[in-house]
Amino acid sequence: MKIEAWIFGLSTAFFVIVSPAYWLITNDWTGTSALVMTTLLVAMITLYLGFHAARMDPRPEDRKDAEIADGAGELGFFPPYSWWPLWCGATLAVMVYGLAIHAWWLFIIGVFLGALALCGLVFEYYRGEHAH
Template identity: 80%
Template sequence: MRSEAWIFAMTTAFFVVVSPAYWFLTGDWTGTSALTMTTLLAGMVTVFLGFHARRMDPRPEDRKDGEIADGAGELGFFPPYSWWPLWCGLTLAVCVYAVALGAWWLFIIGVGIGAVALSGWIFEYYRGEHAH
């Protein structure tokens, strides 16, 4: 993770230079605010990756003597297919549509169904075929 931290550190440094330059050249509040928030976001990722790079053992790609075969094995847990994100997205679309129309009754229905869909997505590994 050390290399990723350096990449984000360089990105943060770039945005630290570009944000005030953009303000002086254009005087635009919107773009300056977006660049400032981008700077802060890149800095946050830099701090996170740098913190974890110090606490964990170096990965094979972080070592100079690392081989491709050192990275073999299980890469992690990847969840199987799930229909719950679809239902969460649809209920969010219904809620946004209801707010745009001013139909608060439809918004309340969307929040109710959305709570069920979000609960199903959160607890999908506690029941059924993929239960742990």
């Protein structure tokens, strides 16, 4: 994780330089505030990765003397196909459309359908074909 911390650290340094330069060139509040927030978010990720990299045992990618075989084995759980993200996105679209046209009844229908879709997404691996 040390290389990831370095990459995000370099990105933080880049945004620290670019944010005031953007303000001096354009005097644009919107873009400057977006760049400042981006700087802070990237700095937060840098700190998180840096603290965790210091506490972890080095991964094979972080060691200079590592062999290819050191990285062999199970990498983790990768979920199979799922239709629930589609339904979550569709209900979010219904809710946003309801807000855009000031149809509160459509927004409320979207909230209820979105709650069902979100429950389906969260509890997908507790029932059905892929139950654990």
